[in-house]
Amino acid sequence: MSQKVSVNGWRYARSGPIATVLKKEAFEVLPQKGQAVVKMVSAPIHRTDAAVINGTALGRKQVRMAPFPRIGGSEGVGKVVQTGGAAHLKEGDTVWIAPVNGTWASQVAVDATAVHKIDPKYEKLAVNASNYLTAQQLLQGYATLHKGDVVLQNGGSSATSLAVSALAKKDGVKVITVATPGERLEGAKSRHAKYGSSVFAYNGAGAREVDKVLGKDRVSLYLNGVGGDFFDHFLKKMALQGHVVSYGAQNGFGLNFSASPIIYNELTMAGFFLPHFLSKLSLAERQTQLDFVLSRLSEEGFSYPTTPATLDKLPDTWDTIYVKGGKGVLTF
Secondary structure, eight states: OOOOEEEEEEEESSSSOHHHHEEEEEEEEOOOTTEEEEEEEEEEEOHHHHHHHHTOSSTTTSSOOOOSSEESOSOEEEEEEEOTTOTTOOTTOEEEEOSSSOOOBSEEEEEGGGEEEOOGGGTTGGGGHHHHHHHHHHHHSSOOOOTTOEEEESOTTSHHHHHHHHHHHTTTOEEEEEEOSSTTHHHHHHHHHTTTOEEEESSHHHHHHHHHHHTTOOEEEEEESSOBTTHHHHHTTEEEEEEEEEOSOGGGOOBOOOSHHHHHHTOEEEEOOHHHHHHTSOHHHHHHHHHHHHHHHHHTTOOOOOEEEESTTGGGGHIIIIIHOOOEEEEO
């Protein structure tokens, strides 16, 4: 019989503004049948977490969420305390919890099928594993890329875009990255340079610079994580029968584009939503994907800058992350 687990963490009893509805509480969790109990080691903090809490990121009906009150956060790394009867887990295993599951608490009870064993050497890397799984699927799920093909991506200051550059490098795929002008642009340039991807501004001037780099080449795959007014500037650089994949929160903007590049180039346009993608995979398939991206990125010496936080000081990071962007890491 399951026993209640004493927990300290951040919960919300209704959707709404994160600063209003999220509360630090001491509470008890009673694991249900099939749930593993994980003692958290680290969990990411991202602006998407705020959008999940206020109810805008997931549309509330599209993803199965825990009943209220819900624990904040959506993924993370920890150690197994109770296996919930899962054959693939044992007590003490280092694991990654797949999204969307609350992780901003000292211990969490999670469906064991969302808990994946990882090599302890990947503990720090795996905290943002959802970004890496997204990057891998964006590269392999829509276009058959060959050495020398060109991938164009916006949202260049994000962890996902950096993972795209790192994963594509080993396959000889050329990645051109664009990022919103501002204080984070220079940091993106230095990070992507490590993987051979040049970074340009996401505006008209940046589009003209990309034209010079492309020359006669065209873009086989356009990864759109931002949308907005300048989406169309870069859409015009697509190759015949190229692929466009939109993902992420799009910074709250729609796609502004003309239809002619789609018609003349016979483009395929698709959307990618990680929780749906992961839900369609078996436990073994998700594990294979996870093992692959962690191994590949570890070989590339992958890292992404983060803002540190502790459980008590979590709100101190909000202005930095939710206003300026980037990633935080909550350690327990």
